[in-house]
Amino acid sequence: MELKVYPKEELYLILMFIISLITYAILIFSIVGIIYLLIVAIFAFFTHGIFIGSVRGNSVRVSNNQFPEVHKMAEELSQKIGLDEVPSIYIMESGGMLNAFATKFLGRNFVIIYSDVLELAYEEGESAVAFIVAHELAHIKAKHLMWRYILYPAMFVPFLGSAYLRACEYTSDLIAAQLVPNGAIQGLTVLATGKRLYQKLNILEIIKQSEEEKGFWIWLSEKLSSHPNLIKRINKIYYETKDVIN
Numbered sequence: 635m636e637l638k639v640y641p642k643e644e645l646y647l648i649l650m651f652i653i654s655l656i657t658y659a660i661l662i663f664s665i666v667g668i669i670y671l672l673i674v675a676i677f678a679f680f681t682h683g684i685f686i687g688s689v690r691g692n693s694v695r696v697s698n699n700q701f702p703e704v705h706k707m708a709e710e711l712s713q714k715i716g717l718d719e720v721p722s723i724y725i726m727e728s729g730g731m732l733n734a735f736a737t738k739f740l741g742r743n744f745v746i747i748y749s750d751v752l753e754l755a756y757e758e759g760e761s762a763v764a765f766i767v768a769h770e771l772a773h774i775k776a777k778h779l780m781w782r783y784i785l786y787p788a789m790f791v792p793f794l795g796s797a798y799l800r801a802c803e804y805t806s807d808l809i810a811a812q813l814v815p816n817g818a819i820q821g822l823t824v825l826a827t828g829k830r831l832y833q834k835l836n837i838l839e840i841i842k843q844s845e846e847e848k849g850f851w852i853w854l855s856e857k858l859s860s861h862p863n864l865i866k867r868i869n870k871i872y873y874e875t876k877d878v879i880n
């Protein structure tokens with residue numbers, strides 16, 4: 635199965651890569667720069683290590699015997715997407731927030747699912763959860779996490795860093811929609827309205843809203859964000875999956 639990539643991702647990736655390489659070269663050629671680079675790298679390494687340590691010490695690790703349904707879902711999706719190894723999956727309590735994210739540390743991939751998302755899986759929302767998990771696996775498969783370290787300097791370029799991150803989100807949505815077309819819209823609308831109201835949502839009205847709500851402030855808020863506006867993501871995935879699920 636050929637995995638889709640959002641067209642602009644590659645362009646942003648190349649731009650970010652060039653800017654990062656130039657920054658690294660400047661830092662390395664100036665002796666003080668190497669010291670700064672090392673300090674930032676060590677600080678980032680420790681901050682991330684402590685965060686991963688906290689996740690592993692406070693969240694519940696999914697396995698064959700712990701939330702086995704989720705484990706099986708992750709195994710099947712990992713195989714479909716073409717990952718050699720199923721990432722370590724942890725369930726984190728998050729005070730009702732609905733989200734999930736993927737991260738990488740010392741070569742090991744992690745997917746953290748907020749507990750309220752998981753509750754959905756046990757309330758007839760299994761395909762919505764599958765879409766959310768597939769989206770995170772897509773970040774791993776598309777090497778978004780690996781690139782993030784190398785591209786670190788370019789992340790600070792206004793508008794470009796966030797444009798690249800948004801392109802990665804669209805790519806992961808597209809791949810996840812290929813894998814779980816029947817859970818795609820639900821997976822995204824859950825993020826918009828929560829785990830109960832999403833079932834009452836009028837999808838066509840959301841599509842209409844995404845085509846009507848335009849203007850400077852909406853544009854600017856999105857340009858500064860690491861994620862595309864949710865109603866735009868819903869719009870894109872609606873047209874992407876419309877023919878597959880009907």
Ligand SMILES: [Zn+2]
Pocket residue numbers: 769773802803806
């Ligand atoms: Zn994402």
